[in-house]
Amino acid sequence: MSEGLGPEGGHSQPAPTITVQDLSDRPAHTPLDRITPVEQVSGVVEETSPSSTSSFELVDMEPAPPLYQPVQPHWFYCRRVDSKDVWLPFSREDSERLEQALSTAGEEEVVVAVEGERYDVRVRERQRYAVYWEQGPSEVRRCTWFYKGDKDTRYMPYPEEFSTNLEEAYMIAVTLDEWKRKLDFPSGETVILHNPKLIMQYQPITLQDEWVSSPSEQTRPRTVKRGVDNITAEIPDGEPETIDHLVFMVHGIGPACDIRFRSIIQCVNDFRSASLSLLGSHYRRGQEEGRVGRVEFLPVNWHSALHGDATGVDEDIQRITLPSISRLRHFTNDTLLDLFFYNSPTYCQTIVDTVASEVNKLHSLFKHRHPEFTGAVSVVGHSLGQ
Known part of the structure; x- marks a missing residue:
């Protein structure tokens, strides 16, 4: 929005002009909420005799909760x-x-x-x-x-x-x-x-x-x-802090990892969510007792390293790609050509080295953030070519 009030707005703005409209027909009077609680109580006490046996003396006067409660963010x-x-x-x-x-x-x-x-x-x-x-x-x-x-x-x-x-x-x-x-x-x-x-x-x-x-x-x-x-917001449950198993998921040919053409990161998120759901439904007691931890899934991406500017592969392929049927040719360049790269001695070794380097880097970073981890470590292949 032009003045920074939209959902992404971050600009400073002057304070709003606040006006009060009273649409009711009630007569003007001094509202009770403008009288302090001490004045309200003192007025009642003055009308009551010290020797009175009314129910007022038999009721414990507890302070009323404040009308305004701060919002919980x-x-x-x-x-x-x-x-x-x-x-x-x-x-x-x-x-x-x-x-x-x-x-x-x-x-x-x-x-x-x-x-x-x-x-x-x-x-x-x-x-x-x-x-x-x-x-x-x-x-x-x-x-x-x-x-x-x-x-x-x-x-x-x-x-x-x-x-x-x-x-x-x-x-x-x-x-x-x-x-x-x-x-x-x-x-x-x-x-x-x-x-x-x-x-x-x-x-x-x-x-x-x-x-x-x-x-x-x-x-x-x-x-x-x-x-x-x-509001109807689905607030997710927190994840258990204890991790029993670390799984590295390596994608296959191409950057897309399922029929919806999602990335390896999105697919791994689904695996993680399914794992947490199964733990909650089948091992809830073990989790509550601290005997069962969760499984952490981390994606391993080698496609970007092979198709990056360092190798020059994409630039060479683009130079010989015909302009017709652009979507099909783009899919072919990104996916099917990885098969030929894997069969090439040069690029096959690049793929293997990239996967090994990425797994070692992720494992080192994971151990740095979770030094108490002593569980098992697995490597899993996902999507085409695995």
């Missing part, structure tokens, strides 16, 4: 899926570690290992980095407020600065018990707090940004929710 990370940004929640354990690191870090950068220590999060930078494979950094966000349009399948988190403004307005509305509060943001968005359960965001008609998928949806309000517990 949950940390999310952004993943690119089918050319769209999808925000996924960390496990509760990882989210609590990130929140604790933020509260104790001060001004220094703190790195927190998450998702079985396969990723590192730089808390101040709000970025998530892969440890064992090449992958671009992804944005991390401390989320408290969420929105969802009519055609959205899941709630999306607001930027942190936007959420802070919403939380301040919500706190004022709850404390004063004054709803129908209207927040006007400089970029034109309007959020109305109708009541604690109904909060809506309205788009200006002339606004054109990444939140709007079609002109007909510009005036449709978006549902706003406070806190991750009020």
Whole structure:
């Protein structure tokens, strides 16, 4: 969005203009919530005689809980899926570690290992980095407020600065018990707090940004929710810290590893998820007693080393490739030619050396991050040619 209020917005913005609209016809009066609790109680005590035997004296006066409770944040990370940004929640354990690191870090950068220590999060930078494979950094966000349009399948988190403004307005509305509060943001968005359960965001008609998928949806309000517990988010279970088995998965010919043309990293993620699911369903008691740990799967990628700029193979192939049927020829160059490379004495040795070097590097890095590991180590082939 032009003013930084979109899901990826990170620009600073002025504070919103907050106005109060009272749509009810109730007469004007001094609200009780503007009288301090001490004044309310003292008024009742003055009307009661010291010798009275009313039920007031028989009831223990316990302090009422505060009306406003701070929102509990949950940390999310952004993943690119089918050319769209999808925000996924960390496990509760990882989210609590990130929140604790933020509260104790001060001004220094703190790195927190998450998702079985396969990723590192730089808390101040709000970025998530892969440890064992090449992958671009992804944005991390401390989320408290969420929105969802009519055609959205899941709630999306607001930027942190936007959420802070919403939380301040919500706190004022709850404390004063004054709803129908209207927040006007400089970029034109309007959020109305109708009541604690109904909060809506309205788009200006002339606004054109990444939140709007079609002109007909510009005036449709978006549902706003406070806190991750009020949205339908599938928060993953945390992974056991103990690892009993380390498995290196080596892909076959080509960069695609299944019929959906996914990478070895994506396929290995499925193996890991299936393994955790089986452990939870068949060895739950052993896990609870600490006798059974999990299996860690790590991908071994040799295709990029063979087809990189260092060998010049792709450049030579591209020079002799015909321009017709580009998709088929691209698939052939990336996949079927690996068969001929493996039968070539020169490139076969390159493949073998790359696999061995990658396995040794990953094993050394894994032992550095898990020095207590004493389990078994296996190598598994996956996809075509294995």
